[in-house]
Amino acid sequence: MGKSSLGSSIFRVFIGLGTLGFMAMLYWSSALLEEHVIDIKAELATIEKQVGDLRRESSQVRSELRQKLKTLHNKRLHGDFSEVEMSNPQSDTDQVSRPHIDPESPNLLSEDPFYQNVLPKLLPPDFTPSGTRRMAIVGKPDTLHPFSNWSHVSSWVSQCNVSVAQMHFGRYETMGPDMALKLELRTDSEGRPEFWVHLRDGVYWQPLDPELLSEDVELAPHFLQSHQVTADDFKFYLDALMNPWVQEAGAVSLRNYLGDIEELRVIDKLTFVVRWKTEQLVNNDGSVEHKMKYIARSWTGNLSPLASWVYQYFPDGSKIIEDSATPIDYRTDSVWAQNFNKHWAKNIIPSCGPWVFTGMSDRQITFKRNPDYYKPLAVLVEATETQFKETPDAIWQDFKSGKLDTYQVRPDQLLELEDFLESDVYKKQAANNLAIHRLDYLGRSYSYLGWNQARPYFSDAKVRRALTMAISRNRIIEQTLNDMGVEITGPFHVLSPSYDPSIKPWPHDPRLAQRLLSRNGWYDSDGDGVLDKDVDGDRVPFSFTLTYYVKSPTAKAIGEYVRLALKEVDIDVDLNGVDIADLSENFDDKSFDAILLGWSQGSPPEEPRQLWHSSGAQQKGSSNAIGFSNAEVDSIIDNLAYEYDPQNRRKLYHRFDHIIHEEAPYTFMYAPKEVFLYRDYVQNVFIPSERQDLVPGADVSQPQGSVFWLRSEA
Numbered sequence: 001m002g003k004s005s006l007g008s009s010i011f012r013v014f015i016g017l018g019t020l021g022f023m024a025m026l027y028w029s030s031a032l033l034e035e036h037v038i039d040i041k042a043e044l045a046t047i048e049k050q051v052g053d054l055r056r057e058s059s060q061v062r063s064e065l066r067q068k069l070k071t072l073h074n075k076r077l078h079g080d081f082s083e084v085e086m087s088n089p090q091s092d093t094d095q096v097s098r099p100h101i102d103p104e105s106p107n108l109l110s111e112d113p114f115y116q117n118v119l120p121k122l123l124p125p126d127f128t129p130s131g132t133r134r135m136a137i138v139g140k141p142d143t144l145h146p147f148s149n150w151s152h153v154s155s156w157v158s159q160c161n162v163s164v165a166q167m168h169f170g171r172y173e174t175m176g177p178d179m180a181l182k183l184e185l186r187t188d189s190e191g192r193p194e195f196w197v198h199l200r201d202g203v204y205w206q207p208l209d210p211e212l213l214s215e216d217v218e219l220a221p222h223f224l225q226s227h228q229v230t231a232d233d234f235k236f237y238l239d240a241l242m243n244p245w246v247q248e249a250g251a252v253s254l255r256n257y258l259g260d261i262e263e264l265r266v267i268d269k270l271t272f273v274v275r276w277k278t279e280q281l282v283n284n285d286g287s288v289e290h291k292m293k294y295i296a297r298s299w300t301g302n303l304s305p306l307a308s309w310v311y312q313y314f315p316d317g318s319k320i321i322e323d324s325a326t327p328i329d330y331r332t333d334s335v336w337a338q339n340f341n342k343h344w345a346k347n348i349i350p351s352c353g354p355w356v357f358t359g360m361s362d363r364q365i366t367f368k369r370n371p372d373y374y375k376p377l378a379v380l381v382e383a384t385e386t387q388f389k390e391t392p393d394a395i396w397q398d399f400k401s402g403k404l405d406t407y408q409v410r411p412d413q414l415l416e417l418e419d420f421l422e423s424d425v426y427k428k429q430a431a432n433n434l435a436i437h438r439l440d441y442l443g444r445s446y447s448y449l450g451w452n453q454a455r456p457y458f459s460d461a462k463v464r465r466a467l468t469m470a471i472s473r474n475r476i477i478e479q480t481l482n483d484m485g486v487e488i489t490g491p492f493h494v495l496s497p498s499y500d501p502s503i504k505p506w507p508h509d510p511r512l513a514q515r516l517l518s519r520n521g522w523y524d525s526d527g528d529g530v531l532d533k534d535v536d537g538d539r540v541p542f543s544f545t546l547t548y549y550v551k552s553p554t555a556k557a558i559g560e561y562v563r564l565a566l567k568e569v570d571i572d573v574d575l576n577g578v579d580i581a582d583l584s585e586n587f588d589d590k591s592f593d594a595i596l597l598g599w600s601q602g603s604p605p606e607e608p609r610q611l612w613h614s615s616g617a618q619q620k621g622s623s624n625a626i627g628f629s630n631a632e633v634d635s636i637i638d639n640l641a642y643e644y645d646p647q648n649r650r651k652l653y654h655r656f657d658h659i660i661h662e663e664a665p666y667t668f669m670y671a672p673k674e675v676f677l678y679r680d681y682v683q684n685v686f687i688p689s690e691r692q693d694l695v696p697g698a699d700v701s702q703p704q705g706s707v708f709w710l711r712s713e714a
Contacts, residue, residue: 100271101198105184108195108297112176114169115377118694119707122684129369129380131710134404136387136395138551139580140362145346146306147241149249149621150584151600152386156365158304160351162229164197165301169707170688170698172604175301179203179229183301192290194275195300200374201270203229205307205352212348212359213315220317223310229352231272233305238264239330240306245337249588252621256610257299274300279642293641294649295607307350312336315344354378363388380684380709391551400425402434405682405710409675410554411481417677435680441687441702442486443674444493447598448666449546449562453627455593456535457544464664465506466516470569471562472508477670480557485670490657491611493601494671495701498653503661505668514569517542524570531570543572544593547586550577555596558669562596588621595625604699605649608656609637612665628665676703681711 141153148154165183168174175183184196204226210219241251241258265273278290312330313319320336321329330336349357354375355367364387369379389395392410399407400420409417420426421436429435451458451467458464477485492499517523522531522542531542546562548555556577563573578586586592599611609615614629616622636656643649660666678685684707688698 098198098270100196100267101182102184102186102196105186105196108183108185109165109175109177109180109301110168112166112168112174114695115375119169119377122694122707123380123709127709129709130382130712132383132385133381133406133705133708133710134385134387135406136389136398136404138389138392138395140388142581143346144349144357144360145248145250145341145343146311146349147246147248147250147254149253149588150580154250156357156367157349159353159355159367160349160357161304161353162203163302163304164234169704170695170700172699173298175298178301179305180301185297187290188275190290192275192278193292194273195297197231197234197272197274197300197303199229199231199270199272203352203374204372205229205309205350206356206370206372208310208345208348208350209358212357213344217315217344219315220313222313222317223315227307227309228269229305230269231266232269233308234272234303235264235266236308236312236330237304237306239328240311240337240340242331243333243337243340245334245341247337247341247621249584249621252619253610253623256613256616256623257295257607258303260293260296274303276300281642291642294644295605295641298605305352307352310345310350311340311343314339355384358383378706380707392553399677402429402679406676406678406705409677411484411672412553412557414482414484414675417675430680433680436677437680437682437685439676439678439685439687439703441674441676442493442495443672444603444702445598445600446488446491446671447485447558447596447669449669450595450597450626450666451664452590452593452595452625453629453665454590455544456533456540457542458594458626460520461663462516462520463522464667465662466513466520466569467566467571468506468664468667469509469513469516470571471565471667473505473667473669474508476558476561480554480561481670481672484673484675486673488668488671490660490668491599491601491608491666492606492653492657496601496604496606497650498604498606498657500654500657502654503657506661506664510565510568517569529570530572541572542570543574545574545576546594546596547576547578547583547592548596549583550579559596587625590620590625590627592625606653608633608640612656612660613637626665628663630659630663633659633663674702678708683709683711 137152141148141150144153144156146157148157162179164178164180165175166178168176179199180197181200182198184198185193186196187193205228207225208219208223210217210224213219238258238261240246241254243251260277261274262277263273263275265275267273276292276296278292281289281291283289312321320339321333347360351357351370354370354373356370358366358368360366364385366383366385368383369381373379387395387398387404389398395404395407396410396413396416398404426436449467449471451464453459458467473487477483477487486494487505488494489503489505490499494501517531521533523533524530525532525539528541532539533542534540546559548559550556559575559577563575566573576592583597587595587597610623612624612628612630612633614624614631614634616624617627617629633656636652636659640649640652640656643652676685685703686694687701687703688695689701692698
């Protein structure tokens with residue numbers, strides 16, 4: 001008992017001493033911590049003071065910078081460049097930072113006098129871009145993929161992007177600075193010509209907005225910051241375009257033009273070299289010249305960057321090609337291409353150009369002016385919104401009610417327009433600065449019936465000519481278009497020097513059409529009222545389907561007339577009205593018999609390869625959807641490629657026009673006469689070719705929306 005009690009006492013003493021020691025250690029450590037916290041607070045106070053000083057300094061710098069930018073902006077807007085420091089890529093200072101610029105080499109880019117001297121004077125004093133332009137289109141695109149073949153999507157992508165050069169306002173075949181400050185033509189060590197492209201510094205892609213993506217896409221911080229536009233983005237664009245696994249129709253079409261680029265070589269982040277394939281031609285003096293295609297210069301100017309910081313990545317920030325070992329990975333890799341075709345960012349538009357994409361819903365797509373863009377007059381409004389409508393009539397009703405700023409009147413709406421302008425509703429609108437103005441011009445497009453030559457009915461040119469003769473194009477123009485069209489004979493714009501005015505349209509002559517069909521073996525052998533023919537041992541009835549866009553009243557009316565017209569010559573036509581998605585699919589797959597569509601016409605120098613060269617006849621997604629093939633046409637297209645003499649080029653174009661007329665791969669319907677309506681507050685609406693006082697030498701014959709601005713009534 002005694003020993004146990006003594007042991008317990010000793011144990012308790014040790015426990016007490018241990019507890020006391022532990023408490024002392026706790027006190028000592030807490031004292032140290034408190035002292036450390038005090039030091040940290042002191043340091044934080046110092047840092048906070050420094051941050052406050054930096055904030056005040058940065059605020060002052062920002063204020064001064066804003067004022068300088070505002071002054072610079074106003075000077076540029078109004079043409080006062082006396083105190084504005086303009087970039088000169090050939091200056092001594094730039095030669096230090098831009099060693100690849102050759103001061104002895106001429107700049108192929110020239111400043112646009114319209115934007116420098118004319119437009120600033122057309123704008124009011126103290127002009128600031130403001131207001132939202134309101135437009136509408138029929139249908140909603142399924143995707144905003146950068147290589148979409150849908151014209152609206154292509155236009156939207158372009159306005160959010162930059163290019164090497166930009167056409168002078170209102171004048172074809174001109175080149176002014178855009179992303180490139182200088183474009184040089186040099187020769188390499190083997191005497192081959194090549195273009196040296198010198199880009200602007202300090203141009204950035206806007207960060208992505210996570211709100212514009214679906215909820216299941218979580219973006220890595222990589223996408224939430226700005227990235228500089230560099231020469232690598234231009235190379236990435238070409239590599240992606242030429243990747244055979246990229247199936248977007250726009251890429252397939254563009255390969256017809258850019259496929260002849262032999263090399264795009266990056267020198268540094270602001271310099272790259274473009275070398276096109278050349279032909280060795282012998283000159284009159286016996287010397288050998290490496291000659292590139294005539295179109296090479298303008299297509300070099302059209303080159304754009306592709307956002308490598310977006311399309312090379314998964315949304316978590318990891319790269320699709322984890323270890324990119326060679327310069328051509330993106331040109332050849334099938335896994336990357338498959339991801340690109342269905343990319344997670346296919347419904348947004350990465351932006352570095354004059355416009356910034358701000359969103360697309362089921363109702364509309366919107367853009368805002370890019371305040372960081374290097375050309376202050378590139379955009380003269382604050383924003384745009386384009387509504388998606390089910391039918392053209394819905395757009396017409398919105399314009400009449402004042403919800404849209406501009407409208408392209410359909411021919412069948414002209415009488416309704418006259419009635420509306422006499423109505424009390426419109427008179428009230430006109431009294432409130434909503435008066436409607438009208439501008440008429442010949443559109444740069446044409447409507448056609450395309451005959452798929454893979455079908456037995458359309459494989460012979462005589463049959464195609466007979467079909468054209470059975471259809472009265474003038475009747476369509478007079479009755480369906482209310483005379484708002486011009487009969488045409490070929491694919492070039494009637495005001496272009498490439499168009500041959502000596503070619504006369506095929507006459508409307510159903511009897512002659514029947515005789516031509518009969519000579520070709522098409523006659524009614526069984527008395528059922530439909531022509532037929534022996535094709536590979538089988539009697540094939542002349543019965544086909546005509547595909548058209550179901551939501552276009554004009555297309556529907558034309559289709560119904562064509563069915564009646566061909567019935568008169570014993571041909572059976574079934575109409576197939578489809579929506580825009582099915583129409584695009586039928587076109588790309590060449591899965592139609594005949595198709596009613598239209599093309600926008602290219603600007604000089606016209607390049608007929610995309611539609612008419614046999615290389616695209618069997619290619620899925622090719623614009624040569626009807627499968628046209630003609631050896632002489634191929635030869636003309638190839639010769640045009642290297643012909644620089646204007647007179648010789650015109651002769652080749654006219655011969656091409658004549659062959660297309662004889663072969664009749666299309667029934668060329670009409671070029672539309674456009675009626676452009678705009679509200680009173682929409683300013684600067686004019687046709688450049690009709691204002692030689694403003695744009696000397698202008699040959700663009702349509703109004704240019706890029707210079708519209710909105711008058712404020714506030």
